[in-house]
Amino acid sequence: MRDARPASTTQPKLLPSYRNALRTAHYSPRTEAAYSGWVRRFVRFHQLRHPLELGEREVAAYLTHLATEGRVSASTQQQALSALLFLYREVLRRPLGNLGAVLRARAPARIPVVLTRAEVHRVLEELEGVYQLVAMLLYGAGLRLQEAITLRVKDIDFARGEITVRRGKGAKDRMTVLPDTVRAPLAAHLEEVNALHERDLAAGTGRVSLPDALARKFPRAAT
Known part of the structure; x- marks a missing residue:
């Protein structure tokens, strides 16, 4: 040894x-x-x-x-x-080969808890604002939590009713549905944060600090 x-x-x-x-x-x-x-x-x-x-x-x-x-x-x-x-x-760049006879832990036979549609509605009604919107995306679009909170505006296609999930589980991209019930609150949220950003810019804030070379090459990137 x-x-x-x-x-x-x-x-x-x-x-x-x-x-x-x-x-x-x-x-x-x-x-x-x-x-x-x-x-x-x-x-x-x-x-x-x-x-x-x-x-x-x-x-x-x-x-x-x-x-x-x-x-x-x-x-x-x-x-x-x-x-x-x-x-x-x-x-380490040394992929493992056959692990041989590994004793596997037992997977308990459990019936998953599935909420009824009415129960889901009651849960959503207890939430407000952005928290409710995130929960609606989790339930309606089948997003994982990290996928929902890192969702970008350009990955939402209102015309097609689609959401593009970038580098989800396993670092893979996938398409999912944009539920009709989420369209209005999501559009309202985007309008609200865009207005907030415009107010910040008007007040002299809201810009991102960039290296000088990038700021000259992409003058609008900081906004």
């Missing part, structure tokens, strides 16, 4: 690189935090050895440990696996 490396020579270099790779791939902050935690625990489980010294056998041993000793759920074990697959594929 190789000597364990001290944490100072592995984690300070490994984790920042890992987080940067996740951000480059447009993973959400919540996923970044969760995945980074799994990498940190994986390194600690193997006595602070650098992941480059480890491979399929050690990854399989850790995943089996999560199922047998940690008693995690199937979804939690899958998240740990996804975090480690990303580490080896995107950061």
